Amino acid sequence: xxxxxxxxxxxxxxxxxxxxxxxxxxxxxxxxxxxxxxxxxxxxxxxxxxxxxxxxxxxxxxxxxxxxxxxxxxxxxxxxxxxxxxxxxxxxxxxxxxxxxxxxxxxxxxxxxxxxxxxxxxxxxxxxxxxxxxxxxxxxxxxxxxxxxxxxxxxxxxxxxxxxxxxxxxxxxxxxxxxxxxxxxxxxxxxxxxxxxxxxxxxxxxxxxxxxxxxxxxxxxxxxxxxxxxxxxxxxxxxxxxxxxxxxxxxxxxxxxxxxxxxxxxxxxxxxxxxxxxxxxxxxxxxxxxxxxxxxxx
Amino acid sequence: xxxxxxxxxxxxxxxxxxxxxxxxxxxxxxxxxxxxxxxxxxxxxxxxxxxxxxxxxxxxxxxxxxxxxxxxxxxxxxxxxxxxxxxxxxxxxxxxxxxxxxxxxxxxxxxxxxxxxxxxxxxxxxxxxxxxxxxxxxxxxxxxxxxxxxxxxxxxxxxxxxxxxxxxxxxxxxxxxxxxxxxxxxxxxxxxxxxxxxxxxxxxxxxxxxxxxxxxxxxxxxxxxxxxxxxxxxxxxxxxxxxxxxxxxxxxxxxxxxxxxxxxxxxxxxxxxxxxxxxxxxxxxxxxxxxxxxxxxxxxxxxxxxxxxxxxxxxxxxxxxxxxxxxxxxxxxxxxxxxxxxxxxxxxxxxxxxxxxxxxxxxxxxxxxxxxxxxxxxxx
Numbered sequence: 001x002x003x004x005x006x007x008x009x010x011x012x013x014x015x016x017x018x019x020x021x022x023x024x025x026x027x028x029x030x031x032x033x034x035x036x037x038x039x040x041x042x043x044x045x046x047x048x049x050x051x052x053x054x055x056x057x058x059x060x061x062x063x064x065x066x067x068x069x070x071x072x073x074x075x076x077x078x079x080x081x082x083x084x085x086x087x088x089x090x091x092x093x094x095x096x097x098x099x100x101x102x103x104x105x106x107x108x109x110x111x112x113x114x115x116x117x118x119x120x121x122x123x124x125x126x127x128x129x130x131x132x133x134x135x136x137x138x139x140x141x142x143x144x145x146x147x148x149x150x151x152x153x154x155x156x157x158x159x160x161x162x163x164x165x166x167x168x169x170x171x172x173x174x175x176x177x178x179x180x181x182x183x184x185x186x187x188x189x190x191x192x193x194x195x196x197x198x199x200x201x202x203x204x205x206x207x208x209x210x211x212x213x214x215x216x217x218x219x220x221x222x223x224x225x226x227x228x229x230x231x232x233x234x235x236x237x238x239x240x241x242x243x244x245x246x247x248x249x250x251x252x253x254x255x256x257x258x259x260x261x262x263x264x265x266x267x268x269x270x271x272x273x274x275x276x277x278x279x280x281x282x283x284x285x286x287x288x289x290x291x292x293x294x295x296x297x298x
Numbered sequence: 299x300x301x302x303x304x305x306x307x308x309x310x311x312x313x314x315x316x317x318x319x320x321x322x323x324x325x326x327x328x329x330x331x332x333x334x335x336x337x338x339x340x341x342x343x344x345x346x347x348x349x350x351x352x353x354x355x356x357x358x359x360x361x362x363x364x365x366x367x368x369x370x371x372x373x374x375x376x377x378x379x380x381x382x383x384x385x386x387x388x389x390x391x392x393x394x395x396x397x398x399x400x401x402x403x404x405x406x407x408x409x410x411x412x413x414x415x416x417x418x419x420x421x422x423x424x425x426x427x428x429x430x431x432x433x434x435x436x437x438x439x440x441x442x443x444x445x446x447x448x449x450x451x452x453x454x455x456x457x458x459x460x461x462x463x464x465x466x467x468x469x470x471x472x473x474x475x476x477x478x479x480x481x482x483x484x485x486x487x488x489x490x491x492x493x494x495x496x497x498x499x500x501x502x503x504x505x506x507x508x509x510x511x512x513x514x515x516x517x518x519x520x521x522x523x524x525x526x527x528x529x530x531x532x533x534x535x536x537x538x539x540x541x542x543x544x545x546x547x548x549x550x551x552x553x554x555x556x557x558x559x560x561x562x563x564x565x566x567x568x569x570x571x572x573x574x575x576x577x578x579x580x581x582x583x584x585x586x587x588x589x590x591x592x593x594x595x596x597x598x599x600x601x602x603x604x605x606x607x608x609x610x611x612x613x614x615x616x617x618x619x620x621x622x623x624x625x626x627x628x629x630x631x632x633x634x635x636x637x638x639x640x641x642x643x644x645x646x647x648x649x650x651x652x653x654x655x656x657x658x659x660x661x662x663x664x665x666x667x668x669x670x671x672x673x674x675x676x677x678x
Contacts, residue, residue: 088639109628275440
């Protein structure tokens, strides 16, 4: 009985950690992974989502609808940001890194000024269940499930819809896409808004478990970036899922053996090592392998 | 032409300090430079002690700005975690000074260690990152992660077990002596044997020391970026593939400039710890990392003078704003975003260009005015 609960606890933590990384990364998958646009303020868009969720919830809106509000709010905020600032920096990666970092500072400090450092809380729904002597929160598994669901939806959207085809054409070759009559600048704004909306939904989901403060976003931005970067750009969806699985694996094992801090460090180290061996990310390697296997068989 | 004679006189005395990689080459610029130095040197005469202490801190920011300017502006390697080297320098200085002060009576070793250790750290990190040919964006973010990891680690060292000899790391309490018998964290004390020269962080002497070092680093970097090495840096920034085709090992260039920048940031950290006889994990935090980026981006990343002016002016503005309320960082962020939208090359750089064009126009129109000939041609 004892060992069963330990093993389950391990699996639970692993799923929790994967869910965290995937959900944090879900908006950046589109914005950075697919469109190649840097946004250091992504965590702050998630923070906006978290605030909207918390305020809506305390105003009596049921949590799921509050989270949808968060998605809409963050999405609109994202489009505004893209139109006002980010679109001027598409061809300068480092400058866009710096300018969006400035935006993140403005949003953090602005929220601090308006809402103060006080921490908003939304109760975590669904209660818990027990395995052996240990109890586990159900909501964490819901987070994991929602993360997978959202990633599935992104994949379907980009693979099977007209919008997805246009977005892929835009990122593949903007000039060519333009020549075929696609309004690429609107495509960039829309995909940026979509990524921000997903970030807002993720922020809303996290709002039910984490404490919400103006400094909510920083950690999510970094973890999201690392997950997407380690995943690589060749096939973003498989890349991000495998990289989340790998990084969360390192984190979970070390977390249990040592401490939470060492767990974080080991995750960063794992990211560092993967990037050293595969500078273009995991998915690049997977794609190359697929081609090699296909050649051998064909 | 008279101005050419002036130019050759300048070249004779300034040599490599004057070159196309830096704005400001003519007589007016160097006159202004001297005037600023004189004004800064006379500050203690007409400013209060409190303001001199603040000014010392502004000057320390200048080192960090020069460090990031060299790295990002000249070589095109952006690090969002330049404060990591600042912090490591500061902590190293503190730890070594606490341990050796009683035995040596000076902080010579600590001063050197505070510069060498960050340089070595940069060497290791750079060796890994540049030789793996990581993309620039990844390097920028990884450096931020490294710095935040240092902060996270140091914040949880409040446990009394975290001591290194006579130094107690102290977590969120900041670095301090391990026991009441150990000496306090000292200011800079240079010396050999009996004769020592002490620079108390709150003294005018410390201000002059910082001013002198900043001037030396500024002029040294001017010389460096106008040497053939400087051209190589700009080559790597502008087109790394082409530079590589010419037979240069760009990884080595990036690694070396990364180390030089880290050494300067480490020096800033040493001075900071000595200035306040205190260092805190905050120095690795987000704010400590974003401010240098703001100074350099707003001033003008591609020129040492512009970055330095950006740092000094914005630090001064920041202190004024802090007196108003908790809006300093908000305004800094807004300044950054607006400045990058309006003047992508930086405010000071853009202003310098406008002045240059105005003088060129005046020369063309009235056939005189302006003593910096040829400069507009070299800019293009």
